[in-house]
Amino acid sequence: MFPKLDPLLHSELRLAVMSILAGVDEADFTYLKKQTGATSGNLSVQIDKLTAADYITVEKGFKGKMPRTTCKITPTGQEAFSHYVESLKEYLSAGK
Amino acid sequence: MFPKLDPLLHSELRLAVMSILAGVDEADFTYLKKQTGATSGNLSVQIDKLTAADYITVEKGFKGKMPRTTCKITPTGQEAFSHYVESLKEYLSAGK
DNA sequence: TAAATTTGGTTTATATTGTAAACTTGTTTA
DNA sequence: TAAACAAGTTTACAATATAAACCAAATTTA
Numbered sequence A, B: 001m002f003p004k005l006d007p008l009l010h011s012e013l014r015l016a017v018m019s020i021l022a023g024v025d026e027a028d029f030t031y032l033k034k035q036t037g038a039t040s041g042n043l044s045v046q047i048d049k050l051t052a053a054d055y056i057t058v059e060k061g062f063k064g065k066m067p068r069t070t071c072k073i074t075p076t077g078q079e080a081f082s083h084y085v086e087s088l089k090e091y092l093s094a095g096k
Numbered sequence C: 001t002a003a004a005t006t007t008g009g010t011t012t013a014t015a016t017t018g019t020a021a022a023c024t025t026g027t028t029t030a
Numbered sequence D: 001t002a003a004a005c006a007a008g009t010t011t012a013c014a015a016t017a018t019a020a021a022c023c024a025a026a027t028t029t030a
Helices: A012-023 A029-036 A040-052 A075-093 B012-023 B029-036 B040-052 B075-093
Strands: A056-063 A066-073 B056-063 B066-073
Touching: A012 A029, A012 A040, A012 A056, A012 A066, A012 A075, A012 B075, A029 A040, A029 A066, A040 A056, A066 A075, A075 B012, A075 B075, B012 B029, B012 B040, B012 B056, B012 B066, B012 B075, B029 B040, B029 B066, B040 B056, B066 B075
Parallel strands: none
Antiparallel strands: A056 A066, B056 B066
16 A cells, blocks of 8 residues: 655656656766755765665766866666655555 | 645654554554554654644544543644645655 | 553653764865 | 854764664463
């Protein structure tokens, strides 16, 4: 009745990040930070976790002279995100 | 863009409990335990938290000779649950 | 009827998480 | 060249979730 929710996605910030990445080709650290309102530290940690799970990939480069970190969702990540959304719906609709 | 999610509801077990209670008049401990698959200890703790927030009320009585704990959602709880569902939708649909 | 088992929980301890604060490295600006 | 800023990372601490241990009363069984 209540499917287990992927703990990696059941986190406010990681979910927000995945939600953004699910809709765009790629997004960089600063963009994610602005959109989510997260602190750099928190964002950095959560990006690491998503990367470790192969839900996203991170590429580090430079924009001019400033470092730039670009994130992209992977197929695994897309799949996990969709699955999470489906699971969650069972929780939300159970009350109806 | 990404509203803050009520931390009390953004928890797998508490969400499941609230989801059940949102749909019925009342439910007792054992029923909640069966439906959610939670351990007694975990369920007990989470019920306490929901009670402390006045999201649910708990009534203790007896069914025959055995103790029985009955839970009911409060208007505050209903409201918080609805609000959570609405907030969450913004996360889930952002990727579209 | 005494011992073992089950029911219906609560308390406590521990492992996991989330998050903020402090730090680093390099860049721009006054 | 000193101060302020950008883009992150590391670290330390607080909050959470969860399992394990415990408890009391009722029921079953030997």
